[in-house]
Amino acid sequence: xxxxxxxxxxxxxxxxxxxxxxxxxxxxxxxxxxxxxxxxxxxxxxxxxxxxxxxxxxxxxxxxxxxxxxxxxxxxxxxxxxxxxxxxxxxxxxxxxxxxxxxxxxxxxxxxxxxxxxxxxxxxxxxxxxxxxxxxxxxxxxxxxxxxxxxxxxxxxxxxxxxxxxxxxxxxxxxxxxxxxxxxxxxxxxxxxxxxxxxxxxxxxxxxxxxxxxxxxxxxxxxxxxxxxxxxxxxxxxxxxxxxxxxxxxxxxxxxxxxxxxxxxxxxxxxxxxxxxxxxxxxxxxxxxxxxxxxxxxxxxxxxxxxxxxxxxxxxxxxxxxxxxxxxxxxxxxxxxxxxxxxxxxxxxxxxxx
Numbered sequence: 114x115x116x117x118x119x120x121x122x123x124x125x126x127x128x129x130x131x132x133x134x135x136x137x138x139x140x141x142x143x144x145x146x147x148x149x150x151x152x153x154x155x156x157x158x159x160x161x162x163x164x165x166x167x168x169x170x171x172x173x174x175x176x177x178x179x180x181x182x183x184x185x186x187x188x189x190x191x192x193x194x195x196x197x198x199x200x201x202x203x204x205x206x207x208x209x210x211x212x213x214x215x216x217x218x219x220x221x222x223x224x225x226x227x228x229x230x231x232x233x234x235x236x237x238x239x240x241x242x243x244x245x246x247x248x249x250x251x252x253x254x255x256x257x258x259x260x261x262x263x264x265x266x267x268x269x270x271x272x273x274x275x276x277x278x279x280x281x282x283x284x285x286x287x288x289x290x291x292x293x294x295x296x297x298x299x300x301x302x303x304x305x306x307x308x309x310x311x312x313x314x315x316x317x318x319x320x321x322x323x324x325x326x327x328x329x330x331x332x333x334x335x336x337x338x339x340x341x342x343x344x345x346x347x348x349x350x351x352x353x354x355x356x357x358x359x360x361x362x363x364x365x366x367x368x369x370x371x372x373x374x375x376x377x378x379x380x381x382x383x384x385x386x387x388x389x390x391x392x393x394x395x396x397x398x399x400x401x402x403x404x405x406x407x408x409x410x411x412x413x414x415x416x417x418x419x420x421x422x423x424x425x426x427x428x429x430x431x432x433x434x435x436x437x438x439x440x441x442x443x444x445x446x447x448x449x450x451x452x453x454x455x456x457x458x459x460x461x462x463x464x465x466x467x
Contacts, residue, residue, distance in 0.1 A: 120233050121191065124148070127156060139243065144310040146276050147250035152229070154239025162197055165236060166209040169228060172238060173210055173217070183220035184210070190232040202230060249278030251311055256280040257390060258353035259362035260345060261316070263299040263418060266364030266393055268307060268410040269401050273392040274362050275311050282356060283307075283314065284349045286321040296418035304466045306410050317352055318462040321345070324453040332442050338372045339439060343384040348454050350385055352461070360388040366401065367394050376433040383436055 115138075118125040126138065135153050142151060155172065157164050173184070188202035197205070206228070210217055231237045259271040261283035275281045285300045297318065308314040324344055332340045349361055365373045372381065382389055393401055405411035443450065 123231075123233075125156075125237065143243065143245050145251075146246060146248040146278070146310065147253075148245045149247050150245055151243040152239040153241055153243070154229075154237055157236040157238065160195065160232075160236060162202070162205060165202065165230060165238075166206055168238060169206045169230070170210055170213050172240065173214060173226070173228065176240060177217075177226060179216050181216045181218075182225040183218050183223075184226040184228060185219060185221045185224040186210075186228045186230065188230040188232070192232050192234060195232045199232075202232070206230065246276060246310075248276035251275060251278060252280040254278030254280075255360075256282070256356065256358040257360040257362045258282050258284055258349055258356065258358045260349050260364075261285050261300060261303065262364070263296055263303065263414065263416070264364065265398075265405050265411065265414040266366060266369075266401055268303045268364075268414060269404045269408070270362055270364040270390075270392050271307055272310065272408050272410070273404070274390055275307065279360075279362075279390075281307070281311065281314070281362065282352075282358065283316045284345075284352055285316060285318050286345055286348075287318050288322045288325055289320065291322065291325075293418060295416075299413060299416050299418050301464060301466065302413050303410055304464070306408070306413065308466045310408075312467070314466040315356075316464040316466060318464060319348060319352075319457050320460055320462075321348075321457055324450065324457055327446075327449060327453060331446055336439060336442065339377055339380050340443065342372060342381045343439070343443075344450060344454065346381060346385050346389070348458060350387055351454075351458055353387060358387075360390050361385060362390045362392070364393055365391050366396055366398070369398065374433060376435070380436045380439050 114128065114130040116127045116129055118127060126142065128134070133153075139151060139153065142148070155168065157168050169186075186203040186207045188199045188206070190197075190199045190202065207219060211219065226240050228240045229238065254277055257274055257279045259267060259274070259281050261267050261271060262285065271281050271283065283300075283304055285297070287297050301316065304314045304316045325341060328337060328340050328344065346361065353361060365378060367373060367375065367378070402411060405414060
């Protein structure tokens, strides 16, 4: 039975049914946004200096044995009802360890081990700190809808906004038979990995084949990618509005591909009314790859199943799309585009990933 105890600056997870299974608990807790670090430790049964010294010695012997090491003791006492001050706790515990562990020496500046003792309503002790992802508690910053492809960038962008407390959902544009079921499964697998951090993830799979083929036949080929992305943004915004989201999220990085020049981003962004968040805008590719590897999406993203943007890319795409010309190209297409988009959205498949 696990209990969560809230203390100032701490969330303390306790197993009151027996000894804590760290191998089970740590991987479950580590991906939770808003946590800066995990400290596997122990809760003392008694509120006394004798108990602190005995448990400190047992802890140090069990974890560090007879290996020559340096250490220091940090003590914090928020419970002023405990009769010994913080500095005295640290001094007494350090002395007790030195008396019983000849392999240990004190180093207060750069110790190998720091034994932390916190005197709260109960006494807690730990010496290992596992850095986690930080960020803000998930869902504390409103909701956003991410345009999620099977590439490297968009899963990282989705994760980064989730880390900032944004409740994220995904929209994937599927183009059967030009994109395979393997490509779709790849995106579902990425959604599952994101759900490891968010707890759950809603993925909209929008069949975009008819609309893409229509654009392929009716817009200048060198501007096809921009027209296609404008259509995707419009569709994603309609889904976002229906779901009560406040923004769209994309994996665009300035200058990375032809449609991600400042002019291309301007032309694509102009079709949206709600804010478009681009957390990767100032990153280069290697920085993005590093995050993808860190969060466990990279190996899935590099699987060789192409998405619709790759399949329908122009051979010589324009790099400086002129918004006036883009709009003019779409003027006589608007009614058909709206009809095809409505059909695509109405037939959307919704996948709930946990």
